[in-house]
Amino acid sequence: MFGRTLIRKNLWILVVILSGGLFCLSHYKVGSTQENFLDWEGTRVLHPFNDTSDASSDQQIIELQGDNGMPLWFARHFFKDVCISGKCKMIRLWLFWDGAGNYLGFQVPDNEPLTKSDHTIFEPQDYQKLDKILKDRSSILKNLKQEDLVIIPDSIKNPYELDGYTAATQPALAEVVVKDAVYSCHTIWHTVYGPTQQEIFRLLDERIDAVFLTQMLDSNKPEKIIWAIETVKQHPEYHETFYPRILSFIKSEDEIMAEKALDYFRKKVLKDEQIQKQLVDEMPFFSTSANVELIWRLIENGGVSEEIFRQLLLFVNEGKLQVTSLNLVYQLYQPEFLENKETETLLNNFLNGDDAYVRTLTQKVLKTK
Amino acid sequence: MKYTFLLAFVFCTFLLSAQKNSVLVEAESFSEKGGWVVDQQFMDLMGSSYLMAHGMGVPVADAKATVSVPSVGEYKVFVRTFNWTSPWYKGEGPGQFRIIINGNPVGDVLGNSGSVWIWQSAGKVNIPNNKVTLSLHDLTGFNGRVDAIYLTKGEEIPPSDLAELTSFRKKLLDMPEKPKDAGEFDLVVIGGGMAGIGAAISGARLGIKVALIQDRPVLGGNNSSEVRVHLGGRAMVEPNPALGKIVNEIGPTKGGNAQPAAYYEDDKKMSMVLAEENITLFASCRAFAVKMEGSRITQVIAKNIETSEELAFSAPLFADCTGDGTIGYLAGADFAMGREGRNEYGEPSAPEVADDLTMGASVQWYSVEGENASVFPEFEYGVDFNEENSQQVTMGEWTWETGMNYDQISEFERIRDYGLLVVYSNWSFLKNHSSEKAKYQNRKLDWVAYVAGKRESRRLMGDLILREQDLTDYVVYPDGSAPTSWTIDLHYPDPENTKYFPGSEFKSIAVHKKVHLYPIPYRCFYSRNVDNLFMAGRNISVTHVALGTVRVMRTTGMMGEVVGMAASIAAEHNTNPRGVYEYYLGELKSLIDTGVGKYDMGNVQKYNMGSTLGPRK
Ligand SMILES: Cc1cc2nc3c(=O)[nH]c(=O)nc-3n(C[C@H](O)[C@H](O)[C@H](O)COP(=O)(O)OP(=O)(O)OC[C@H]3O[C@@H](n4cnc5c(N)ncnc54)[C@H](O)[C@@H]3O)c2cc1C
Numbered sequence: 013m014f015g016r017t018l019i020r021k022n023l024w025i026l027v028v029i030l031s032g033g034l035f036c037l038s039h040y041k042v043g044s045t046q047e048n049f050l051d052w053e054g055t056r057v058l059h060p061f062n063d064t065s066d067a068s069s070d071q072q073i074i075e076l077q078g079d080n081g082m083p084l085w086f087a088r089h090f091f092k093d094v095c096i097s098g099k100c101k102m103i104r105l106w107l108f109w110d111g112a113g114n115y116l117g118f119q120v121p122d123n124e125p126l127t128k129s130d131h132t133i134f135e136p137q138d139y140q141k142l143d144k145i146l147k148d149r150s151s152i153l154k155n156l157k158q159e160d161l162v163i164i165p166d167s168i169k170n171p172y173e174l175d176g177y178t179a180a181t182q183p184a185l186a187e188v189v190v191k192d193a194v195y196s197c198h199t200i201w202h203t204v205y206g207p208t209q210q211e212i213f214r215l216l217d218e219r220i221d222a223v224f225l226t227q228m229l230d231s232n233k234p235e236k237i238i239w240a241i242e243t244v245k246q247h248p249e250y251h252e253t254f255y256p257r258i259l260s261f262i263k264s265e266d267e268i269m270a271e272k273a274l275d276y277f278r279k280k281v282l283k284d285e286q287i288q289k290q291l292v293d294e295m296p297f298f299s300t301s302a303n304v305e306l307i308w309r310l311i312e313n314g315g316v317s318e319e320i321f322r323q324l325l326l327f328v329n330e331g332k333l334q335v336t337s338l339n340l341v342y343q344l345y346q347p348e349f350l351e352n353k354e355t356e357t358l359l360n361n362f363l364n365g366d367d368a369y370v371r372t373l374t375q376k377v378l379k380t381k
Numbered sequence: 382m383k384y385t386f387l388l389a390f391v392f393c394t395f396l397l398s399a400q401k402n403s404v405l406v407e408a409e410s411f412s413e414k415g416g417w418v419v420d421q422q423f424m425d426l427m428g429s430s431y432l433m434a435h436g437m438g439v440p441v442a443d444a445k446a447t448v449s450v451p452s453v454g455e456y457k458v459f460v461r462t463f464n465w466t467s468p469w470y471k472g473e474g475p476g477q478f479r480i481i482i483n484g485n486p487v488g489d490v491l492g493n494s495g496s497v498w499i500w501q502s503a504g505k506v507n508i509p510n511n512k513v514t515l516s517l518h519d520l521t522g523f524n525g526r527v528d529a530i531y532l533t534k535g536e537e538i539p540p541s542d543l544a545e546l547t548s549f550r551k552k553l554l555d556m557p558e559k560p561k562d563a564g565e566f567d568l569v570v571i572g573g574g575m576a577g578i579g580a581a582i583s584g585a586r587l588g589i590k591v592a593l594i595q596d597r598p599v600l601g602g603n604n605s606s607e608v609r610v611h612l613g614g615r616a617m618v619e620p621n622p623a624l625g626k627i628v629n630e631i632g633p634t635k636g637g638n639a640q641p642a643a644y645y646e647d648d649k650k651m652s653m654v655l656a657e658e659n660i661t662l663f664a665s666c667r668a669f670a671v672k673m674e675g676s677r678i679t680q681v682i683a684k685n686i687e688t689s690e691e692l693a694f695s696a697p698l699f700a701d702c703t704g705d706g707t708i709g710y711l712a713g714a715d716f717a718m719g720r721e722g723r724n725e726y727g728e729p730s731a732p733e734v735a736d737d738l739t740m741g742a743s744v745q746w747y748s749v750e751g752e753n754a755s756v757f758p759e760f761e762y763g764v765d766f767n768e769e770n771s772q773q774v775t776m777g778e779w780t781w782e783t784g785m786n787y788d789q790i791s792e793f794e795r796i797r798d799y800g801l802l803v804v805y806s807n808w809s810f811l812k813n814h815s816s817e818k819a820k821y822q823n824r825k826l827d828w829v830a831y832v833a834g835k836r837e838s839r840r841l842m843g844d845l846i847l848r849e850q851d852l853t854d855y856v857v858y859p860d861g862s863a864p865t866s867w868t869i870d871l872h873y874p875d876p877e878n879t880k881y882f883p884g885s886e887f888k889s890i891a892v893h894k895k896v897h898l899y900p901i902p903y904r905c906f907y908s909r910n911v912d913n914l915f916m917a918g919r920n921i922s923v924t925h926v927a928l929g930t931v932r933v934m935r936t937t938g939m940m941g942e943v944v945g946m947a948a949s950i951a952a953e954h955n956t957n958p959r960g961v962y963e964y965y966l967g968e969l970k971s972l973i974d975t976g977v978g979k980y981d982m983g984n985v986q987k988y989n990m991g992s993t994l995g996p997r998k
Contacts, residue, residue: 300982301634301987304985311643334980335980336649337634368657369653369656372655373649376652
């Protein structure tokens with residue numbers, strides 16, 4: 013697939029002026045990713061970056077900005093060595109991060125493809141695999157040092173894994189690296205998630221203000237919205253302005269974004285009864301799993317007011333909240349809630365309703381609490 | 382729903398026999414349990430369920446009962462107990478307690494000597510009234526245990542031989558010769574783990590009358606708050622996405638092993654079962670015998686774990702969801718245990734030569750940080766911990782696994798006890814001696830399981846025995862049903878742990894091999910030689926290696942769903958499990974396509990679904 017989409021096209025010098033600086037990009041083909049990032053339109057802004065740990069690579073980060081000054085991507089040109097037991101070879105490539113600093117892609121020069129330990133060049137599917145590896149921010153490569161990358165004996169065929177969690181052991185490595193290019197994969201992965209990315213995060217942090225956050229939240233781009241949510245979490249001074257917006261993202265069909273948005277509402281934030289109420293009012297529009305997660309948070313938060321409890325019961329009664337989460341709702345029950353007539357009536361309805369599960373559960377909760 | 386609550390507190394009776402000069406009181410029938418727990422896990426091994434002082438190092442409140450004696454006067458007192466650390470420690474054990482009669486301690490400290498279950502003498506007592514109060518007074522919080530108390534004016538010590546003891550109990554407790562008739566059902570499901578619940582609900586929703594027999598007061602098996610293992614694997618997935626709806630409806634919504642009890646949502650499972658009109662639940666009943674006619678089971682007999690009442694369940698169909706394949710074993714079903722040699726099924730991951738190794742059992746635990754410093758008693762009973770070999774942790778979940786090289790059935794009490802022993806010994810070292818003890822100063826044990834989580838024992842053999850190659854080469858059979866998705870996940874003693882505890886490891890590692898979503902053939906779900914026996918759960922017809930993937934509980938729950946479906950078809954057509962495969966597979970497949978969900982809902986269990994799948998060859 014990659015082969016077909018490979019754009020054999022040279023990219024010529026693009027000139028950007030920032031503080032009088034000039035730089036160029038030359039002769040690069042799209043190494044792996046299906047997009048040619050260097051083709052994107054926008055204004056290129058140069059950020060000097062004095063990286064003492066990687067002096068042979070460009071000492072600058074380029075940012076591509078859209079019309080409104082929003083970052084579209086960040087890029088840096090690398091020229092660095094990959095070493096195996098003292099023997100080194102140089103690799104040359106561009107790495108790209110999206111407008112929120114997440115890995116986006118890479119491009120290698122037409123005439124300097126990546127090579128493997130047997131000196132053969134990367135095939136399209138190798139580039140694709142490399143791209144997949146680089147997308148995985150918690151890759152097994154993360155905690156491995158160069159010296160850990162030895163090939164394992166045949167006697168141990170299977171990866172060790174704890175029930176559900178992969179552990180970083182040699183056998184698992186074969187599956188996650190490009191065959192015969194383990195050192196390149198390791199070096200590039202650590203380059204993607206190394207000092208350059210930290211610098212990009214710093215550049216983004218420098219720009220944090222209400223306008224920039226609004227732009228990020230308005231961007232329609234999940235990665236930017238998630239960045240903004242995380243940023244507001246770390247900067248409580250923006251909480252009041254932005255939490256209603258964040259709350260609205262829980263309704264998103266993008267599961268990860270919805271999860272991140274819900275994740276914002278924890279601990280101190282969730283102590284605010286007003287916020288609890290706003291969240292509960294929106295539950296009919298949330299996914300079933302978000303609702304379940306929210307009720308758990310309310311339980312772990314130490315409970316809710318009678319009014320909120322009643323609202324939850326009402327939603328169950330109206331079929332707006334899954335009947336199967338009633339047992340969790342009942343974990344929020346307090347006997348004094350019965351003093352409210354409406355709550356009492358609702359519970360009585362449940363006791364006499366059609367659904368036997370609801371009846372049984374309600375009987376039990378009223379008896380035991 | 383008819384809920385036959387056969388619990389002691391409902392009956393408000395205790396078991397005693399006043400036969401001339403003697404009285405036998407079953408400890409588990411005490412009306413007030415105080416802090417003592419009822420442990421039924423080993424009743425097939427030592428003859429009864431018992432009370433245990435599971436206080437995690439803090440003495441528990443007294444258990445109490447008032448009983449009548451036939452006449453006043455002087456009685457000898459015997460208590461059946463077990464010095465549970467005796468396999469590892471020759472001196473006085475930690476499970477110490479006293480018996481208090483009419484408010485006064487009688488005899489010496491009990492529970493601390495001997496090396497098997499024994500009748501320990503507690504001396505003599507003068508009983509001035511016909512009504513006597515008995516109390517069990519725990520001294521340590523370290524799992525002292527009491528099976529029964531015998532008061533006698535005679536000279537005899539009660540029998541120790543298990544068969545003799547059983548008839549002695551029956552006689553003295555005046556138990557009826559024949560079990561009480563619990564009724565006729567279309568399907569009797571034994572074992573209320575995820576597999577058993579799945580089978581019962583599925584059958585019930587399809588209109589058959591089901592009895593569900595579970596030997597604990599709660600449902601869920603390893604997924605209950607008593608064992609605290611979270612559900613694993615994927616449900617509602619290809620190639621049979623309508624399977625798993627019950628699992629999704631009844632299972633916990635939050636993941637994690639060894640977490641607070643609420644995570645396991647026992648109440649949901651229980652209420653879902655109670656909501657089914659066609660299910661009669663017999664909680665706290667342990668099946669221990671079967672009645673056969675030729676190669677058919679006609680009845681399963683179960684005993685209440687508190688009242689000892691025996692019940693007989695009749696049905697044309699039975700489902701063994703006990704995990705241990707107990708019903709199949711009692712009925713003479715073919716079974717396997719341990720690891721097959723490579724030659725037997727040609728499995729690449731099988732050992733060269735067959736052996737008895739199984740995966741182990743876990744006593745999971747956790748501690749919590751308190752506001753103030755707390756003490757934990759010195760606990761050294763044969764397993765020594767030091768700076769080098771101690772586990773500097775605050776909780777222990779699945780990797781705390783023991784007994785792989787012991788028999789998971791006949792040596793299970795020893796296996797569970799070793800689990801307790803290492804948790805307490807290690808914790809005692811951390812709290813009292815470790816160079817890091819300051820870190821643990823305010824921490825206290827908050828939960829240590831006493832119901833051990835088991836992974837593997839008997840596998841009952843069906844018309845098809847699933848092998849590794851079926852899974853890895855994606856050999857799909859026409860009766861493919863519940864999809865398995867977990868890796869082939871086999872456990873071994875942790876080599877690091879072996880360094881310090883060779884042969885008595887308590888930590889494990891897992892070795893994984895990925896599989897694609899693979900529909901387990903229906904023929905793995907019924908016995909090849911007991912005509913009317915289904916099975917679901919970890920005791921299905923698979924090799925040791927194949928068990929590695931099918932054993933996770935979303936998968937076992939789906940097996941249950943399939944068994945419930947097959948049972949409904951068998952009931953309708955008056956056939957047996959094999960008949961369903963031979964003549965009604967189309968019907969089964971169409972039920973598998975439809976599923977038996979009741980609530981229209983998305984996946985609410987987005988945890989522990991397993992790593993990426995293997996290729997579909
Ligand atoms: C520590 C640990 C971690 C694990 N990790 C995972 C994981 O992450 N995810 C996962 O899905 N699986 C995991 N497993 C495996 C899984 O828990 C078991 O394979 C699973 O419990 C099998 O389900 P089951 O319904 O067959 O058996 P069980 O859950 O054991 O249920 C059987 C039930 O039958 C009852 N019973 C037994 N005998 C009788 C009798 N004679 N009469 C009446 N009732 C009886 C038992 O009390 C029990 O409640 C783990 C296991 C352990 C021990």
